[in-house]
Amino acid sequence: MIIVVSRSVIAxxxxxxxxxxxSRFAYSPLIPAIIExxxxxxxxxxxxxxxxxxxxxxGALGGRWSASLCSTVAALRxxxxxxxxxFMASAFPHSYYWLFxxxxxxxxxxxxxxxxAAPTVLPRVPASRRGAASGVIFTGVxxxxxxxxxxxxxxxxxxxxxxxxVLGFLSLFATGLAWFWWPKGEVDVSDGAILANRELTSRxxxxxxxxxASYGFIALGLVPHMxxxxxxxxRGLSLGIVWGGRAWVFFGLGALxxxxxxxxxxxxxGYGASIRCVLVIHFFSVGLLAFDHSNASLIFSSILxxxxxxxxxxxxxxxxxxxxxxxxxxxxxxxxxxxIFALGQAGGGYLYSYLFxxxxxxxxxxxxxxxxxxxxxxxxxxxxxxxxxxxxxRAASPRA
Numbered sequence: 001m002i003i004v005v006s007r008s009v010i011a012x013x014x015x016x017x018x019x020x021x022x023s024r025f026a027y028s029p030l031i032p033a034i035i036e037x038x039x040x041x042x043x044x045x046x047x048x049x050x051x052x053x054x055x056x057x058x059g060a061l062g063g064r065w066s067a068s069l070c071s072t073v074a075a076l077r078x079x080x081x082x083x084x085x086x087f088m089a090s091a092f093p094h095s096y097y098w099l100f101x102x103x104x105x106x107x108x109x110x111x112x113x114x115x116x117a118a119p120t121v122l123p124r125v126p127a128s129r130r131g132a133a134s135g136v137i138f139t140g141v142x143x144x145x146x147x148x149x150x151x152x153x154x155x156x157x158x159x160x161x162x163x164x165x166v167l168g169f170l171s172l173f174a175t176g177l178a179w180f181w182w183p184k185g186e187v188d189v190s191d192g193a194i195l196a197n198r199e200l201t202s203r204x205x206x207x208x209x210x211x212x213a214s215y216g217f218i219a220l221g222l223v224p225h226m227x228x229x230x231x232x233x234x235r236g237l238s239l240g241i242v243w244g245g246r247a248w249v250f251f252g253l254g255a256l257x258x259x260x261x262x263x264x265x266x267x268x269x270g271y272g273a274s275i276r277c278v279l280v281i282h283f284f285s286v287g288l289l290a291f292d293h294s295n296a297s298l299i300f301s302s303i304l305x306x307x308x309x310x311x312x313x314x315x316x317x318x319x320x321x322x323x324x325x326x327x328x329x330x331x332x333x334x335x336x337x338x339x340i341f342a343l344g345q346a347g348g349g350y351l352y353s354y355l356f357x358x359x360x361x362x363x364x365x366x367x368x369x370x371x372x373x374x375x376x377x378x379x380x381x382x383x384x385x386x387x388x389x390x391x392x393x394r395a396a397s398p399r400a
Contacts (some may be wrong), residue, residue: 008124009133011178012117013140015076018171023083023327024052026167028227029152029248032053032234032241039093042235043357048103049227050349056114057105057342063112064335072120073182079282080175083109086169091161115338120344124183127300131288134314135259141310145252153245199303204393207323208333210384212340215316218308219344221286223352223372225251225305226345232363237293250299251306255330258311260283271318272384282308287371291363348373 040048053373059079064071068077086106094100118137125133148268155163229251230244285304288297320333352366359365 002082005292006125007181007358008121008183009376011181012121012137014174014178015080015113015117015144016137016140017144018080018083018140019117021141022148022167022171023086024056025141025145025179025226025248025252026148026152027103028054029148029230029245030163031227032244033156033163033230033233035235037160039160040096040099041358042231042361043353044096045354046227046231046353047350048099050346050353051100052107052110053223053342053345053349055104055109056111057339057346058104059108059111059113060115060335060339060342061111062108063115066112067116072116072227073184076116076120076182076183077175077179079109079116080171081180082106083113084147084168084171084175087171091164091168111338111342115335119334119385121183129185134262138259138310138313139256141257142252142254142256142306145255145306146249147252149245149248149250149252152248153242156241173245202346207385208320208382209321211323212337212386214377214381215312215337216340216344217314217373217380218312219341220348220351221251221282221377222305222309222371223345223348223373224286225302226309226365227349227352228309228356228363228366229302229305230291233298236361236363247298247302251309254303254306254308255310257313258307261307262311262313262315266315266318271315272381275312275319276313276378276381277306278312279374279381283318283371283374283378286367286374290367290371309317321380 027049031049034040034045035042039045063075063079064078069075070078083106086102086109090103091097103237118134119237121137142190148167151166151170155166205269230248232244233239233247233383234241234244262278265277269277282305285301288301306393317334317337320337321330324330324333348370352369356362356368
């Protein structure tokens with residue numbers, strides 16, 4: 001593992017930390033304070049969480065295009081700076097529309113960083129170590145969640161504005177750390193992209209379509225915890241922001257462990273069996289909060305669903321990897337899978353926000369719909385034909 005963690009891998013960890021771990025997940029523990037300070041109404045605060053997810057979809061779709069306008073490394077630096085700036089700008093809420101714009105920019109930055117960071121680094125990693133390097137990169141999600149869950153409750157004792165600024169400085173620090181550690185030179189992935197898309201359509205359409213659909217439903221099933229968990233504990237259960245932040249730390253610990261556990265399961269059971277076992281567990285852990293409000297259930301659900309946020313990534317993409325032979329095809333498929341996941345998040349964010357407002361802030365309804373989405377994910381994944389275990393892509397390609 002020490003050999004895998006090169007400077008370029010750390011740079012990718014910092015990109016995922018800023019773009020996803022902080023830009024997306026640090027907002028959830030802020031929602032109760034934003035409402036209590038009357039910056040936004042409950043419906044507006046939740047809706048801005050959905051706005052961030054919509055921005056993530058835009059960034060996932062446009063990340064590769066933006067990199068083609070300059071260079072991949074320049075785009076990575078720019079998006080990390082934009083994400084940092086979004087925190088600082090949000091510290092001064094001139095209006096709802098001001099926060100709307102910056103939460104959208106934050107989401108765009110996160111989606112682009114998720115698409116660009118790993119493919120920039122992994123081709124430089126020896127093939128035998130790409131899976132481990134991929135797992136390390138995605139720990140950036142969990143690190144960001146743990147940091148936000150630890151720091152935000154403490155900072156909110158002082159000031160909400162200061163909390164936003166501290167998050168901005170943390171992002172700037174991570175941006176500076178990664179600035180000179182990106183690999184030099186470009187790996188040309190544009191040639192053959194159209195051909196790869198055609199090949200994917202003709203040779204692997206049935207299997208990949210089911211996996212993509214499964215991944216989209218996974219996103220839909222995870223959104224309730226991503227957006228509502230802290231607010232549910234702090235306001236819905238009247239346990240306060242400190243307890244909400246504590247649950248968010250458990251959520252982040254799960255996100256840290258998720259990729260490591262998923263990799264072990266895949267080695268023993270295979271990708272398909274592993275993802276289905278994981279989804280069954282997460283179906284129960286999401287739906288649990290609709291019926292059981294005990295402290296033990298809150299911790300249990302937070303850890304397990306947190307592990308799903310990052311742990312399902314290598315499993316789903318491992319399924320894709322088994323079905324796609326070349327590195328270029330894998331990149332095309334990975335980008336499309338990321339966009340489908342982002343679409344599920346964005347659509348889920350708006351759906352849940354609307355239902356939350358319409359149902360007079362019923363958290364139980366939100367968690368029940370999330371668990372139902374995971375049932376659909378299991379069904380779709382079971383429809384994916386089994387891949388050839390002798391596929392050369394198993395040994396020669398990254399897991400992300």
